[in-house]
Amino acid sequence: MTGRLLARIVLLPLLSCTLLLGGCWDRNEINDLAIVLATGVDWTDGEVELAAQIFVPRGGAGEGGAPAESASGVTLIRTAQGTTIAEALNRLQRQVSREMFWGHCEVIVISEEAGQQGLREYIDFFLRYPQFREHAYVFSSKGKAKELLALLDPLERNSAESLREMAILGLGARVTVLDLAKGIKGPSETVILSRLLVSPSTHTEQSSIVNSPTVNGLSLYNRGYYVKTVKEPLSLGVLMLANELNNIILQVEVAGIPGIFSVRPHKIEARLKPAIREDKWSMTINIETKGEVVLNTTNASLAKQQVMAAVEQAWEEEMKLLAEQAIQLAQDELHADLFQFAVKFRRHYPRQWKAQEAQWDDIFSKLEVQVTAHAKITGSGKSTTPQGIPGSENK
């Protein structure tokens, strides 16, 4: 008993010492962090330029919790150049008095110019550097990424927040770092990114940076390099086949009825069905869509079955057209498997895929693609008959 007691008396201080010897190792107070909210990658003078949007923790403390600053929050932008992205990051740290913390960087913007130099280096870095999130959303930008980050969106706390919200809302393609890596590494070797630009200032704001970023078209990447920008309506087809088309209103024109029906789809789904018959590879795409009419500028009443059927048919045609244009772009113009056909073939025909993998580019260019569309109008909105026709009530 006394031996055990003695052991305890000796061990207790010793063990406490080991605790203190740990010495708050790895400790980092929040006050000592520069929290990066968004990262931009640009290409300037033949070097990588890394931009970081850093949160400035001002206001709020003290005055009973009432934030002193405006809701837009305070951020600052710091940029640095380097021959590699890691070097740029290293130089960036030299300009900031606190340790840069990338764990909350939820948005990464890569300019098209930087994309032309290849994404490989960036992907490797974002997946290797410990702090970056794999679930950060990736965007492409028309101009400099740092200019986008510098915007002060009046609606959100900062532009990183507005970009993140846009990605969640599904404006454009929702691509994370992980998706980006998987797309490039996968058999198709392509990726589609939403393309951002600074919306042209329409109203007289105090300064040009008080503005919102705008999603405008898509940037297409093949084999890790930027290849092309597509805009509406072509981008709609691309998004549709990538199953990323959300929050859209389509204009449908019916032959023989002057005017336009606007349809807001609830659901747009493109199902890819690969087939190999007698060594002939083919792909069938079924587009399934359901939606509601939100505008009718024609005189036709949606209460009539044949009008409804005509609208549905016209809508189907339109979807088919969108899809075919997108496929044509991929097959004939870019020779890039934008819609991950290769993934489907690999999944459904693993043996044939393995044998023919090397010839995939050839196969893809000659691939027979069939598009079928099925559209269903689930509602005519709040009204059935056309509204606002002068004198229609008198008939």
Next chain:
Amino acid sequence: MRTRTGGKGATKQALTGKLSTDAAILGSVFEDCSDIMFHTFQTMWGTSFLCVCCRGLCDTERLERQVLAPLESDEAGVLNFPAERSSRYLRNHQLQEAPVASLEVIQSVEQAIQGILDGQALVIKEGVPAGVLYSLHKPVGRSPEEPAAESTVRGARDGFTESLQTNSSLLRMRLKTPAFKQRTLTIGSYTNTKVLLVYIDGVIESSLLEKVQERLQRLDISKVLESQNIEEGIVDQRFSPFPQMLATERPDVVVSNLLEGRFAILIDGTPFSLIAPVTLFTMLQSPEDYYQNMYMSVFVRWLRYLFFMLSLLLPSAYVAVTTFHQEMIPTVLLLSIARAREEIPFPALIEALIMEISFEALREAGVRLPRQVGSAVSIVGALIIGQAATSAGIVSAPMIIIVAITGIASFMIPRYAMSTSTRLLRFPIMLLAGTMGLTGVMLGLILIVIHLSSLRSFGTPYLAPVTPTSAEGMKDVWWRSPPWRRAR
């Protein structure tokens, strides 16, 4: 049990029957005890009597009316019998015919001393080497009130008092069965406190009963003022921060536990009784769990489990996450914490320690201070901690929230002893969190679990019925089965 009476070796003697000798012996034992009353008197027939009692404890009015008056007015003269006819004669006669419900014939001086100190009245007849002790206790203390520390919305409103008799009758009122047993022991060499070991025959395991009886008898302490004095002496693991006996003021809690095969110890002079064996989960149960709707009980019970963990871990988790694992905080929350912490001069650990220590100090001050000043302390405390500390930039607002939630959480633990142990353990875990982050928190938790799984309360594992697992016991841990689904 040793008895220190202050007598000069006189205690082993027997009563002589010679009044002058007996009076001298007792007089020397009770030297300088002004509350002990000696009264010698003679009847008209010439027989002498000695009456000794403690003035405060013995009901002298009843003594006079029921014992002394009949003796003195011994009209029949039966008392004038020759005294040499021994105590057997006395046993059959007058002294025992006094209209008193309970009396006892004794021979030794020691018994006489005990009886007098207990509030009984001793009467000795000249020439008879024996005495009679009359139980003429004066009712002392208060009547049962609602226990302050364990209130329920629905349930019995009476609580134990300082009087052992009242307490035992409160139990008997609820357990009208001869299987409800009470064993009396005397503990404390100076206080000679009466202690009741109560149990239900046939429900309790006899080995458990023997174990506790043996431990109580082996207990060698000088004073028993509160149940804690006994608890410390008889628990399995004396150095554990966790309570291994449940202290309660509620008779209904005692009865319910007795019916579940536990024993209880009632102690004279304190309203707190001790119940054992207990487990961690019984410490987290409130009597009200059984008095209200089952679903509500289960909800409240889970709420309690959650807040038990919060009260133990919340400040440490906050410190660990904000100083080591910032990526775990949702972005928007991190930004507001960063904004709030910007002006704070201390690291999060120091900030947490300042707040937790001042909270504990405030609570202690609130308990200790006289009632009249208590409200002033709470106002000052709320003002200083809540307002001034944040506006002066010493403590950040999120930390105030954390400390407040932790405080509420510790008040949610129904057993005060359990809530004190979590309050205590919070500090080492906070230090671990401050030096090693969540790894440290886990380390602390692992140490606590190791300790808990080795802890036993009178042979019952402290983590039962979760480990060792018993499906039957689980019914009262994870949820609360209705009575017909439970074993007993």
